[in-house]
Amino acid sequence: MIFNGKAIKYGDNVDTDVIIPARYLNTIDKKELASHCMEDIDKNFVNKVQEGDIMVAGYNFGCGSSREHAHIAIKESGISLVIARSFARIFYRNSINIGLAILECDEAVDGISEGDKVEADLDNGIIYNRTTGASFKTQPFPAFIQQIITNGGLVSSIQKGDIK
Amino acid sequence: MSMTMTQKILAAHAGLEKVEAGQLILVDLDRVLGNDITSPVAIREFEKIGATSVYDKDKVTMVMDHFAPNKDIKAATQCKMCRDFCDKHEVTHFYDVGQMGIEHALLPEKGLVVPGDVVIGADSHTCTYGALGAFSTGVGSTDMACGMATGKAWFKVPSAIKFVLKGKLNKYVSGKDVILHIIGKIGVDGALYKSMEFTGEGVQSLTIFDRLTISNMAIEAGAKNGIFEVDEQTIAYVKERSDRDFPIYKADEDAAYDETYEIDLSEIKSTVAFPHLPENTKTFDEIGDVKIDQVVIGSCTNGHYKDLAEAAEIFKGKKVAKRVRAIIIPATQDIYMKAMENGLLKIFIEAGCIVSTPTCGPCLGGYMGILAAGERAVATTNRNFVGRMGHVDSEVYLASPAVAAASAIAGKIADPVEVMK
Numbered sequence: 001m002i003f004n005g006k007a008i009k010y011g012d013n014v015d016t017d018v019i020i021p022a023r024y025l026n027t028i029d030k031k032e033l034a035s036h037c038m039e040d041i042d043k044n045f046v047n048k049v050q051e052g053d054i055m056v057a058g059y060n061f062g063c064g065s066s067r068e069h070a071h072i073a074i075k076e077s078g079i080s081l082v083i084a085r086s087f088a089r090i091f092y093r094n095s096i097n098i099g100l101a102i103l104e105c106d107e108a109v110d111g112i113s114e115g116d117k118v119e120a121d122l123d124n125g126i127i128y129n130r131t132t133g134a135s136f137k138t139q140p141f142p143a144f145i146q147q148i149i150t151n152g153g154l155v156s157s158i159q160k161g162d163i164k
Numbered sequence: 165m166s167m168t169m170t171q172k173i174l175a176a177h178a179g180l181e182k183v184e185a186g187q188l189i190l191v192d193l194d195r196v197l198g199n200d201i202t203s204p205v206a207i208r209e210f211e212k213i214g215a216t217s218v219y220d221k222d223k224v225t226m227v228m229d230h231f232a233p234n235k236d237i238k239a240a241t242q243c244k245m246c247r248d249f250c251d252k253h254e255v256t257h258f259y260d261v262g263q264m265g266i267e268h269a270l271l272p273e274k275g276l277v278v279p280g281d282v283v284i285g286a287d288s289h290t291c292t293y294g295a296l297g298a299f300s301t302g303v304g305s306t307d308m309a310c311g312m313a314t315g316k317a318w319f320k321v322p323s324a325i326k327f328v329l330k331g332k333l334n335k336y337v338s339g340k341d342v343i344l345h346i347i348g349k350i351g352v353d354g355a356l357y358k359s360m361e362f363t364g365e366g367v368q369s370l371t372i373f374d375r376l377t378i379s380n381m382a383i384e385a386g387a388k389n390g391i392f393e394v395d396e397q398t399i400a401y402v403k404e405r406s407d408r409d410f411p412i413y414k415a416d417e418d419a420a421y422d423e424t425y426e427i428d429l430s431e432i433k434s435t436v437a438f439p440h441l442p443e444n445t446k447t448f449d450e451i452g453d454v455k456i457d458q459v460v461i462g463s464c465t466n467g468h469y470k471d472l473a474e475a476a477e478i479f480k481g482k483k484v485a486k487r488v489r490a491i492i493i494p495a496t497q498d499i500y501m502k503a504m505e506n507g508l509l510k511i512f513i514e515a516g517c518i519v520s521t522p523t524c525g526p527c528l529g530g531y532m533g534i535l536a537a538g539e540r541a542v543a544t545t546n547r548n549f550v551g552r553m554g555h556v557d558s559e560v561y562l563a564s565p566a567v568a569a570a571s572a573i574a575g576k577i578a579d580p581v582e583v584m585k
Contacts, residue, residue: 013352013353013441015547015549015550017528017529017547017549017550017551017552018549018550018551021529021551022201022528022529022530022552023529023530025201025230025231025528025530026231026235026236026238026239026242027238027242028204028205028208028242040550040551040556041550059353060352060353060356060386063352063353063386064288064547064549065287065288065528066202066285066286066287066288066290066302066303066304066305067201067202067304068202068205068286068304068305068306069201069205071304072205086353086356088353088356088386089356089357089386089388090288090302090303090304090383092357093303093304093307094303094304094306094307097304097306097307097310098304098306142188144188144318145188148318153306154306154307154310154318155209155212155213155306155309155310158213158310158313158314159213159214
C-alpha cells in the first residue's frame with residue numbers, strides 16, 4: 001500500500017471531541033460526520049483537505065472517547081493516512097479494525113511541515129517527504145495486525161474466517 | 165514466568181496458562197456493551213458481517229444513556245435502531261428510559277460484572293469495572309459488532325504500572341481527587357497502552373464507589389484498564405448483586421511492572437483539573453479567584469449515591485450563588501430513588517439546584533447544560549477538552565462532588581473546607 005498526499009499538521013493530544021464534536025454524534029451518516037471533521041480546532045480543515053492527504057500529529061492522537069465516528073469522519077474526509085508520534089490506544093485499535101491506515105514515527109513528525117508532499121510505503125515501512133527529499137523508516141505492524149489490515153478490517157477478517 | 169492481575173485474567177480467557185506483555189491473543193468475552201451513540205455504528209457493522217444472531221443474548225448489553233431521553237429526532241432514531249435490534253435478537257440486558265442509568269454506574273449496580281470478568285464496551289469509560297477486579301476496557305463500534313457476533317476480541321497483552329496505596333483520605337477528599345492527582349503526576353498518556361494496577365493496604369480504606377471513580381478515569385491517563393485488587397468490600401458488593409461464582413486473581417509477588425508509585429492517601433488534597441486537559445491539575449494553594457457559571461454533579465465518574473451524599477452535606481441549608489446554574493444528575497434510577505427517600509433531592513432543590521433524570525447529557529456537550537462562549541463550569545465529569553461541554557470558547561474544570569458543591573455555593577472554584585468553616 002502506497003499513499004500520496006499533502007501533509008496537514010496538528011499538535012499533541014488531538015482528542016476525539018475536536019476530531020468530531022459530540023454534538024454531531026446523533027448521526028452515523030458518513031458524509032455528514034466528515035463535514036464537521038476537525039471543526040473545533042481547525043474550521044478550515046474541510047475546505048483544504050483533498051483526497052489522499054496525510055494527517056501528521058504529535059503525541060497521543062485520538063485520545064478521549066471510543067467513538068469510531070472520529071475514524072469515519074477522518075477517512076470519509078479523504079485522509080489516507082495518519083502519522084503521529086503516538087496514538088491513544090482505543091484510537092489505535094479502531095484504526096486497524098476499520099482499515100484507517102496509521103503509522104507511528106517521531107522522525108517523520110519532526111521532518112514534515114504543513115503542506116509538504118508526502119509519500120508513505122506501508123509494506124516497507126518508509127515515509128518520504130517529497131518536498132524536502134528526506135525519508136523516514138518506521139516499524140512494520142506485527143503479522144496478526146497486518147493480516148487484519150490486509151483483509152480490510154476486522155469485519156472482513158471475520159467474514160474470511162481468520163477470526164472465529 | 166510471573167504475571168500481573170490483568171495478565172492472569174487475560175490468560176484465563178484466552179485458554180492459555182501464561183501470557184506476556186506484547187503478546188497478541190484472542191480472548192472470550194463475558195460481556196459486550198454499547199450505548200445509543202456507539203451501538204448504531206456497531207449494528208451497521210454487525211449486519212455487514214452477516215451474523216444471524218448475537219453470540220449470547222444474556223451477555224450483549226445496551227444502555228440508552230448518552231442522548232436519552234431522546235434529545236432530538238436524530239437521537240430518537242438512533243435509540244430506535246438499538247431498541248429494534250435488541251428486540252430482534254432478544255437481548256436480555258437492554259436498558260431504555262425508565263430502567264436505564266449511566267452505563268458504568270448501572271452495570272455494577274445490576275450485578276452484571278463480577279471479579280475476573282473480561283468486558284469490552286464501545287465507550288471509553290468501560291474501564292470503570294476494574295474497580296471490581298474485572299478486566300474491562302473501551303473499544304470501538306467495530307470491536308463491539310465483532311464481539312456481539314463472535315464473543316471474542318483481540319488484545320495485545322499490556323504491561324503495567326503499579327500504584328501502591330497506603331493511608332486514608334481526609335475529609336472532603338475522595339476517589340476523584342486521587343485519580344486527578346495521579347493523572348496530574350503521570351500525564352494524559354502516562355499509562356498509554358498499559359494497565360494501572362491498584363494495590364496496598366490503602367485500598368481497603370477506599371469505598372467501592374471511590375474505586376469506581378478511580379478506575380473510570382484510567383483512560384484519562386491513556387491506560388488500557390485500571391484494576392483494583394479484590395478485597396472483602398468487593399466480595400460483599402458483588403455478592404449482594406450477583407449469584408455468579410467468581411475466581412479472584414492476584415498479581416504474582418514477582419510480577420514485572422514498568423513503574424511503581426507509592427501513594428499516601430492522607431497526603432492527597434482536593435484537586436481540580438484546569439482546561440483543557442485532565443493533567444492540568446492544581447490544588448487550592450495554586451488556585452486563585454476563578455468565577456464560574458455552572459456546576460454539574462453527575463456522570464459515570466461521579467453520579468453515585470455516595471457522590472450525591474457528599475454534595476448534599478455541603479448544600480444543606482445553603483444557597484447556590486447568584487448567576488450559577490447547578491445541575492445534579494443521579495447516575496441511575498436506584499440512586500435517584502435513594503436520594504429521594506433520604507431527603508437529598510429536597511436539599512438540592514432548596515439550595516437552588518435542579519435534579520435531572522439519569523443521562524450523560526452535559527458531560528459530552530450533548531444537552532441538559534451546554535455552555536456558551538466564555539462560560540466556565542466546574543464538573544464532576546471526566547474530560548475538559550476544548551468544546552467538551554459546549555462552545556469551543558467555554559471551559560470545564562474537573563473536580564470532586566465536594567469541590568463542585570462548594571463552588572456552586574461560592575460562585576467560584578472553592579475548597580469545601582473553606583465553605584464549611
